[in-house]
Amino acid sequence: MLPEGFVYIKDVIPSVCEDIRYAGSHNFVGCPVDGYFAAKSVLKTEAAQALKKAAAEFEKQGLYLLIYDAYRPQRAVDHFVRWAKDETDTKMKDEFYPTLDKSELFPKGYIAVYSGHSRGLTVDLTLTDKDGHELDMGGEFDWFSKISSHDYQGVTPQQKANREKLRQGMLAAGFDDYVEEWWHYTFICDAPKVYYDFSIE
Numbered sequence: 001m002l003p004e005g006f007v008y009i010k011d012v013i014p015s016v017c018e019d020i021r022y023a024g025s026h027n028f029v030g031c032p033v034d035g036y037f038a039a040k041s042v043l044k045t046e047a048a049q050a051l052k053k054a055a056a057e058f059e060k061q062g063l064y065l066l067i068y069d070a071y072r073p074q075r076a077v078d079h080f081v082r083w084a085k086d087e088t089d090t091k092m093k094d095e096f097y098p099t100l101d102k103s104e105l106f107p108k109g110y111i112a113v114y115s116g117h118s119r120g121l122t123v124d125l126t127l128t129d130k131d132g133h134e135l136d137m138g139g140e141f142d143w144f145s146k147i148s149s150h151d152y153q154g155v156t157p158q159q160k161a162n163r164e165k166l167r168q169g170m171l172a173a174g175f176d177d178y179v180e181e182w183w184h185y186t187f188i189c190d191a192p193k194v195y196y197d198f199s200i201e
Contacts, residue, residue, distance in 0.1 A: 001201055002042060006120055009041040009070060012048040013055045016041075017066045017132060021141065022076060023200070028096035028142050029083050035073030035199045042071040042200055044120035047187035051123060054173035058127060063165075066134060068124040068141045068183060072117035074197040080111050097144040109180055110144040118195040122186040123175075127166050135162040141183050150179050 002008070009016055018041050022033035043051065055065050083089060084105055097105065105111045116122035124142075127135045138159030139147045146152055150163065163182045171177065175185040 003196070003198055005045055006042055006071065007045050007048050009043055009048055009051065009067060009123075013052050013065065015059065015064055016055060017064060017128060019066060019068055020200075021068050022072070028092050028144070029080065030089075030092040033076045034079040035076045035197070037199050037201045040200055041067040041069070041123070042120065043123060044071075044187075044191065046189055046191075047121045047123070050174045050187050054169050054175070057172065058169055061165075062130050063127045063135070064130070064132075066126050066128050066132075068126070069117065070123045071120040071196070071200070072115055072122075073199055074114075074118045074195050075199075077113065077115050077118055081113060084111060095140075096142055100144055105144060108144070114195055116186045118197070119191065119193065120196060121189065121191065122184065124181075124183045125166075125185070126183055127162070135165075137163050137166075137182055139182070148181050148183075150177065150182055 010018065018039060020036065020039040020041060021027040023036040023039040025031050027033065058065065084102060087102060090102060126137060126141065129135070136159050138155030139145070147154065150167065166182070167177055170185045174188055176188050178184040
């Protein structure tokens with residue numbers, strides 16, 4: 001069901017948990033996003049294999065990966081663009097961008113017309129303990145705020161340590177971070193800049 005070179009993350013890392021937000025309504029758009037017909041996470045094979053290395057190291061510490069998003073069809077990105085242009089649709093503002101006007105989301109880099117997710121190399125994730133409880137990162141996934149930045153100084157020492165634990169583990173496995181979002185990591189490789197648009201099923 002996947003193009004050559006792509007894999008379901010769960011097939012590569014059976015211990016991973018998934019909370020694919022864009023397949024449901026608990027996201028900043030407030031509805032299932034175009035192209036997400038199943039709550040499954042997908043990556044290019046080389047990115048998934050690197051993520052497997054990270055998962056193995058985290059598991060030595062009794063920690064596990066929870067995936068929010070990975071490969072993202074271009075049609076989903078296009079859905080975000082249409083949503084951003086509709087100034088009347090602010091039903092999820094209180095939860096996901098309470099301190100920003102909708103018009104600021106693109107200029108501030110929270111949403112892009114083209115996303116590394118659509119290349120199959122980027123993953124949004126966090127860590128859980130063995131019982132599936134998420135580590136406290138001092139902010140929620142897709143919270144469009146300076147609070148989400150790695151540089152934000154308003155989190156507690158424990159929250160900062162949790163963010164750094166995730167960051168160091170991902171960097172060691174060959175991923176790069178994104179300073180504005182503690183959950184966002186992209187595998188570093190020389191793959192061509194191709195943005196894919198197959199649905200997740």
